[in-house]
Amino acid sequence: MDHAHRPGPWISAAAWAVAIYLLVPITIVIPVSLTDQRFLSLPQEALSLRHYATVLGSPEWLNSIWQSFLIAVASTAIAVVAGTLCAIGCWRLSRKSTELIRALMLLPIIIPSIVYAIGLYRYFANLDLLDRFLGVALAHGVTGIPYVVITVSTALAAFDPRLEQAARGMGASLSQTLRWVILPRIAPGIVSGAIFAFIHSWDELVIVLFIASRDVFTLPRRIWDGINENLDPAMAAVAVLLVVFTLLLLLLDLALRKRRDA
Amino acid sequence: MSGTGHALALQGLTKCYGSFTAVADVSLRVERGEFLTLLGPSGSGKTTILMCIAGFVAPTAGAILLDGKDITPLPPERRDFGMVFQGYALFPHMTVAENVAFPLRVRKLSAADREAKVRAALDLVQLQGFAERLPRQLSGGQQQRVALARALVFDPALLLLDEPLSALDKKLRAELQEELKALHRRIGRTFVNVTHDQEEALSLSDRVAILNHGKLIQEGAPAHLYEQPRTRFVADFLGKSNFLQGEVRESVPGGFVIGAGATRIVQAVAENHRPAHGSRVLLSLRPEKITLMSEQDEADNIVEGRIAAWSYLGAGFGLNVETPDFGLLRVALPTWRAPIAPREGLAVRLGWSAAASVPVMEDAA
Incomplete structure (x- = not known):
């Protein structure tokens, strides 16, 4: 790397500008969350943790956090099982039709979520799934599948198909091969997919706005309502918590990848 | 590791991929305890034949018989053949002992039986003391021996070898050729080997079958093939x-x-x-x-x-x-x-x- 080309001043400046553009909106909520005022603003006289105290002491906020967490866990489970099985199936069969299926699985991240949400609203009304935990978990689970399909397919692309042949040649059934050979090899891909599916559900708003109203009130939904109704700095505190949590998940993903590549 | 080998027969084996014929009407017998090598240039169909024997490729026509019994429709996991893959295909997330124990685990042997057999198999390939290593901590030659131990540990009816020595450098290859030959003598099993290396085929095998463009051109003992080639291709390819x-x-x-x-x-x-x-x-x-x-x-x-x-x-x-x-x-x-x-x-x-x-x-x- 000693003799690699160094970027010129213009390129450096542009790169920094993009980085700052990406980071500033996230970092701005940190001082706002520490404000000593009663409305959304920068701290005037002193830093204060009172809004964090409000959030962590409020049954509504805690309930929403808990609900979001449960929904994210349930939808991650759905996305991981369905996405992994789909990716393995497509990989094993590996025909033209499976390419199509894999592309189809990516639809939830290609189609605007508002279009998806309208469709779900129509169907869920008939199935009595509106404003239900199961409904939201299903919707988030299905829209989380693409993340798992992508990461697991990537892991499978690096999987040596001869390992599967070797296992079967030694008498292993399909399920033994899956449990003892394929899954352990692609576990890092599955974990990555799970983390992304979790984050997807954790901060999803548009679908929730359509298919949930009173009983299911996720964290993003409460932030949204809070911004519409009053400008309580508690939202900034929640936003910081949200960012920190997501950041931790991404760091976990990074650490797992590092360990796998080591 | 006792017992005699089994006899294998291919009858009119044919494999087509669309309009391309990879294997054309190959009939061949492998006698009990024999070391047979399928020799040919790349694209000659030798690997396809081995994959048909192993059960990974379904022949378009023809039959595969083990001791006279038709095994053509059996899936690979029901054939009980040991196989050494090109590049060995060791499980990278398992230790040497776990790799060798894999076929025994599949067959639900008790832990004590497993341990005894794994030790015997590692002894057979002179890898005592390597049981707890991971495959990536071994040299190419050692990995090759682990693959051999893993393929032999469950007393398979047949040992299939897919270019077992091609990944090794020349000197090591010669060394392992001798070991493989000695191993075959010692355990008396039926070996079917695939290679494009004519020296390997001549030095290892009891009998060699030469293939080109999916057809069996000539078969026989190495000396017979070398001294009495039937066609220009055989004379040119062998030596x-x-x-x-x-x-x-x-x-x-x-x-x-x-x-x-x-x-x-x-x-x-x-x-x-x-x-x-x-x-x-x-x-x-x-x-x-x-x-x-x-x-x-x-x-x-x-x-x-x-x-x-x-x-x-x-x-x-x-x-x-x-x-x-x-x-x-x-x-x-x-x-x-x-x-x-x-x-x-x-x-x-x-x-x-x-x-x-x-x-x-x-x-x-």
Whole structure:
């Protein structure tokens, strides 16, 4: 790397500008969350943790956090099982039709979520799934599948198909091969997919706005309502918590990848 | 690791991929305890045949019989064959012991039985003390031995080897060839090996089957194939060969004479294989069967030429001798008995006996 080309001043400046553009909106909520005022603003006289105290002491906020967490866990489970099985199936069969299926699985991240949400609203009304935990978990689970399909397919692309042949040649059934050979090899891909599916559900708003109203009130939904109704700095505190949590998940993903590549 | 091997028979094995025929009507027997090698260039169908035997590829037509029983429809996991894959296909997330124990775990053996068998298998390939290592902590040769132990640990009916030595450097390859041969002698199992390396095929096998373009060209013991190649392809692929083309001019006792230009070549032949007078024949002549003659020396066949190029190969000289009627002839000369110091343009007399060369068929297109 000693003799690699160094970027010129213009390129450096542009790169920094993009980085700052990406980071500033996230970092701005940190001082706002520490404000000593009663409305959304920068701290005037002193830093204060009172809004964090409000959030962590409020049954509504805690309930929403808990609900979001449960929904994210349930939808991650759905996305991981369905996405992994789909990716393995497509990989094993590996025909033209499976390419199509894999592309189809990516639809939830290609189609605007508002279009998806309208469709779900129509169907869920008939199935009595509106404003239900199961409904939201299903919707988030299905829209989380693409993340798992992508990461697991990537892991499978690096999987040596001869390992599967070797296992079967030694008498292993399909399920033994899956449990003892394929899954352990692609576990890092599955974990990555799970983390992304979790984050997807954790901060999803548009679908929730359509298919949930009173009983299911996720964290993003409460932030949204809070911004519409009053400008309580508690939202900034929640936003910081949200960012920190997501950041931790991404760091976990990074650490797992590092360990796998080591 | 006791017991005798099993016999395998291929009957009219054919595999087509669309309009491409990878294996065309191959019939072959592998006797109990025999070491058979499928030898051919890449694309000859040898690996497809092995994959059919292993059960990973379903033949388009034909049958595979184990001890007379048709196993063609059985999936690979029900065939009980051990296999050493190209590149070994060791499970990277398992230790050596776990890799070798895998077929036993699949068969639900008790932990104690598993341990005893794994130890015996690792002893067999001289890898005691490596049980807890991961495959990536082993050298290529050691990985190859783990693959062998894993393929043999469950007393398979048959051991299949897919280019088992191709990933190793030359010296190690020779070493493992000897070990593999000794192992085969020791355990007396039936081995089917696939390779494109003719030296490996000659030194390891009891019998070699030569394939080209999906067809079985010739099979037999290594020495038989080398001495009596049936076609130009076999003579050319197994070792090196010169080819002499000419027209049958006359019959002599025990042989016939061909003419090419002004040169007459005497060729020995069995009485029932005499070619028709006037027909064109092709002779295969191994470079090491040609000797350099002095002016007084006599031989059945003498051809004069000039050295066009030569190289020093340690144990021998390789000469390319330009001749008026046969073009370039390759001559292999043992260094320590070489009667001349080779140099370009030197005139030489080449001689060989009527039995040194062998008539071969031109390859079918």
